[in-house]
Amino acid sequence: MTDTYGGVTYISTDAHVTEPIDLYRERVDAQYRDRVPWIEESEGGERAVHMEGLRPRSLMGAAVLEKAVVGGWDLDVRIRDQERDGVAAEVIFPTWALQACFVPEDPGFQLAMCRAYNDWATEVFAERADRIMAVGLIPMLDIEGAVAEAQRVADLGLRALFLPAQVPTRPYNDEAYDRFWAAASEIGLPLTFHSGTGEEPRVVRGPGGAVINYLLAAQLDGPRVMLNLAAGGALDRFPELRVVTVETGASWLAWVMTQADAIYDAHRMWAKPKLSLKPSELIRRQCAATFMHDPVAVANREFTGVETLMWGNDYPHPEGTWPNSQDRCADQFEGVPGDELASIVGGNAAQVFGFDL
Numbered sequence: 020m021t022d023t024y025g026g027v028t029y030i031s032t033d034a035h036v037t038e039p040i041d042l043y044r045e046r047v048d049a050q051y052r053d054r055v056p057w058i059e060e061s062e063g064g065e066r067a068v069h070m071e072g073l074r075p076r077s078l079m080g081a082a083v084l085e086k087a088v089v090g091g092w093d094l095d096v097r098i099r100d101q102e103r104d105g106v107a108a109e110v111i112f113p114t115w116a117l118q119a120c121f122v123p124e125d126p127g128f129q130l131a132m133c134r135a136y137n138d139w140a141t142e143v144f145a146e147r148a149d150r151i152m153a154v155g156l157i158p159m160l161d162i163e164g165a166v167a168e169a170q171r172v173a174d175l176g177l178r179a180l181f182l183p184a185q186v187p188t189r190p191y192n193d194e195a196y197d198r199f200w201a202a203a204s205e206i207g208l209p210l211t212f213h214s215g216t217g218e219e220p221r222v223v224r225g226p227g228g229a230v231i232n233y234l235l236a237a238q239l240d241g242p243r244v245m246l247n248l249a250a251g252g253a254l255d256r257f258p259e260l261r262v263v264t265v266e267t268g269a270s271w272l273a274w275v276m277t278q279a280d281a282i283y284d285a286h287r288m289w290a291k292p293k294l295s296l297k298p299s300e301l302i303r304r305q306c307a308a309t310f311m312h313d314p315v316a317v318a319n320r321e322f323t324g325v326e327t328l329m330w331g332n333d334y335p336h337p338e339g340t341w342p343n344s345q346d347r348c349a350d351q352f353e354g355v356p357g358d359e360l361a362s363i364v365g366g367n368a369a370q371v372f373g374f375d376l
Contacts, residue, residue, distance in 0.1 A: 023105040024349045027361040030368040032309045033265050033331025034109035037090045046135035051128050056119045072122035090335035092143045104344045108150045108374050121183035121217045129158035141175045154181040166202040173206045178373050180208050183217030184240035192251025200257040209261040209371050214240045241267030242275045252292040254301040262306045269308035269316035272323045311340045314351040330364040
């Protein structure tokens with residue numbers, strides 16, 4: 020294990036596996052097999068993935084892929100790669116399923132895709148769940164189906180639920196979700212919302228698109244989720260819910276918490292529902308945001324509290340900090356007391372996701 024900055028335990032709450040894309044064709048019900056994601060490769064080696072409801076996405080060429088770290092499902096290799104980065108454990112999200120499972124408008128197809136991934140992830144990662152924790156995907160178009168799949172995921176032994184960050188037809192402040200929030204509270208698993216899921220995240224084309232889309236169509240999912248659940252009253256009605264937004268950064272968190280309180284107070288006579296606590300207090304009690312390198316979020320912990328912050332290296336994605344996380348953390352955590360550092364980079368995650376390290 021690489022020595023860690025501050026000598027504390029690091030848990031990455033944002034890691035990915037590039038699951039075999041063929042698993043969907045092999046595992047979904049026969050009626051859906053002609054709709055699952057697939058990869059096309061041209062004679063020149065250019066590759067693109069096709070997913071229902073999304074524009075084709077270019078992938079690295081075949082020649083580059085042969086030499087690339089792709090975040091596979093060999094457990095020994097994953098542990099080796101994370102130890103190289105000073106990481107003791109990881110929370111794993113899918114790659115193809117990240118968007119493919121939540122964008123199609125067919126509830127049955129979404130559920131079939133999610134079930135296929137959940138079964139595969141359980142089979143592959145269960146034996147090292149002490150260090151490699153896969154999340155269970157929960158589609159939200161059919162709420163009763165979501166409740167049933169959440170219970171099935173818990174029965175499989177997975178320790179977290181992954182919901183789409185957006186459901187365009189029904190935002191998360193809709194009280195129709197109360198049936199699911201109640202069930203999730205009883206099941207007792209944390210809810211994760213990865214950025215850029217549930218809707219096409221590439222909303223801008225042309226100059227600046229890569230920056231604009233990542234910031235305003237992906238990271239913006241963090242405040243969207245938290246405000247819908249806090250101001251909408253779900254966190255108040257269901258205090259056992261634990262919510263983590265993933266790969267959203269956390270610079271926005273102080274802005275959302277302080278301004279939500281000010282706006283709720285100024286508009287109290289019109290605000291519905293009436294909350295028993297300030298929005299910021301609900302967020303601080305039940306929510307956290309995951310970031311990779313976000314010194315502004317670290318500096319703002321006076322406003323947000325340390326308990327709202329979690330770290331992740333986004334292995335193996337190129338925008339992440341792997342394999343140089345310790346250098347990046349030394350930069351952003353300089354001067355942070357050791358107990359606060361330990362909470363942000365590992366302690367909060369251990370408590371929420373059930374790691375015992």
